[in-house]
Amino acid sequence: MALVLSPVRLRKLLVRNRIWLAPMCMYSCENRDGVVTDWHLVHLGARATGGFGLIMTEASSVTPEGRISPHDAGIWNDEQAAAWKPIVDFAHAHGAAICMQLAHAGRKASTHRPFPGEISGVVSEHNGGWDVIGPSPVRFPGLKNPLEMTESDIDEVIEAFAAAAERAIEVGFDAVEIHAAHGYLLHSFLSPLSNQRTDQWGGSFDNRVRILLDVLSAVRDRVGMEIPVLVRISGTDWVEDGWQVEDSARLAPLLAELGCDFIDVSSGGNMPVEIPVGPGYQVPSAAAVRKALREGGHETLVGAVGLITETKQAEEILQRGDADVIFLGRVALREPTWPLRAQFELADQDMAGSTRWPAQYLRGAWR
Numbered sequence: 341m342a343l344v345l346s347p348v349r350l351r352k353l354l355v356r357n358r359i360w361l362a363p364m365c366m367y368s369c370e371n372r373d374g375v376v377t378d379w380h381l382v383h384l385g386a387r388a389t390g391g392f393g394l395i396m397t398e399a400s401s402v403t404p405e406g407r408i409s410p411h412d413a414g415i416w417n418d419e420q421a422a423a424w425k426p427i428v429d430f431a432h433a434h435g436a437a438i439c440m441q442l443a444h445a446g447r448k449a450s451t452h453r454p455f456p457g458e459i460s461g462v463v464s465e466h467n468g469g470w471d472v473i474g475p476s477p478v479r480f481p482g483l484k485n486p487l488e489m490t491e492s493d494i495d496e497v498i499e500a501f502a503a504a505a506e507r508a509i510e511v512g513f514d515a516v517e518i519h520a521a522h523g524y525l526l527h528s529f530l531s532p533l534s535n536q537r538t539d540q541w542g543g544s545f546d547n548r549v550r551i552l553l554d555v556l557s558a559v560r561d562r563v564g565m566e567i568p569v570l571v572r573i574s575g576t577d578w579v580e581d582g583w584q585v586e587d588s589a590r591l592a593p594l595l596a597e598l599g600c601d602f603i604d605v606s607s608g609g610n611m612p613v614e615i616p617v618g619p620g621y622q623v624p625s626a627a628a629v630r631k632a633l634r635e636g637g638h639e640t641l642v643g644a645v646g647l648i649t650e651t652k653q654a655e656e657i658l659q660r661g662d663a664d665v666i667f668l669g670r671v672a673l674r675e676p677t678w679p680l681r682a683q684f685e686l687a688d689q690d691m692a693g694s695t696r697w698p699a700q701y702l703r704g705a706w707r
């Protein structure tokens with residue numbers, strides 16, 4: 341059997357294949373209350389029936405101030421959690437696992453959603469905008485100047501991640517992912533470009549990674565030992581003085597030691613820089629992280645993401661040992677049934693493989 345079509349285990353969770361949906365903000369909580377809607381059910385539901393092994397939700401904010409835009413999903417209250425239940429149940433009914441990505445946008449919060457024809461840029465106070473926070477008063481170019489977080493702000497954010505994780509698991513999510521990539525709050529602490537603190541949360545590598553390790557420990561404490569906890573990082577800032585692949589390779593074993601089951605390796609987002617984008621452009625970072633983990637004797641799994649669009653390409657990444665799982669982002673927006681195509685292209689004639697074709701769709705099996 342092709343590796344991408346083979347099941348994979350994280351603690352007690354058995355995922356039917358290694359083709360996972362990347363987290364993608366839909367900016368579709370129309371009431372600006374962080375409560376997901378029918379859009380989310382149909383969008384994520386289509387990817388569950390489309391054969392994805394695991395559905396990663398969009399970045400779901402652990403506090404109101406942690407939203408990128410007023411239309412983001414939230415998981416800071418019970419009403420928001422309850423709205424996810426039909427989506428979780430639908431995914432499970434169709435054989436997919438579902439993981440919530442827990443997020444705080446930090447200094448990149450309070451922006452308008454990037455929809456054509458709508459107002460763009462930062463959300464002003466009179467339009468419902470809010471103060472943004474970060475490790476240091478260093479703005480992301482074009483966005484708001486963040487307020488430097490106090491010790492108690494940091495404690496509150498750590499607690500918000502833990503409480504959100506608990507809420508997600510109570511509603512039936514199989515796992516949670518801590519978003520520490522793309523220049524959002526946790527990444528902005530990791531990177532010396534945005535973290536200029538001189539206290540225990542900044543300066544040395546150990547100080548800059550402290551908040552992420554503390555969030556991970558708090559989440560692990562709260563969800564218990566049976567629930568997989570994933571972490572998404574930016575493998576590199578793509579800037580000389582920034583966070584580097586070597587830093588990610590150094591961080592990975594520390595995450596593993598604290599019970600992180602999976603590292604999802606993306607890149608960039610902390611500075612507006614030119615990224616050398618091309619097929620599989622982030623795979624080398626994933627491979628470096630995986631190598632560091634295996635050399636340290638850690639079984640923690642690694643996900644690769646970024647312009648993985650072809651079924652053979654996906655299979656080769658796993659066959660080479662560069663990653664254990666692949667995530668699909670944009671290609672999954674245009675092709676919700678990509679895993680069914682992978683099943684068709686990579687498997688033999690037997691459609692009863694681990695990526696199940698829904699009975700309703702079997703007439704569409706092309707052979």
Ligand code: FNR
Pocket residue numbers: 362363364365366397398399441519521522572606645646647648667668669670671
């Ligand atoms: C994203 N991405 C993203 N990443 C993340 O960690 N949390 C998120 O909520 C989002 N939101 C989001 C929305 C949209 C519309 C896109 C296109 C992307 C990044 C995404 O998960 C993925 O890493 C990148 O898109 C690269 O993979 P692809 O698209 O080349 O397969």
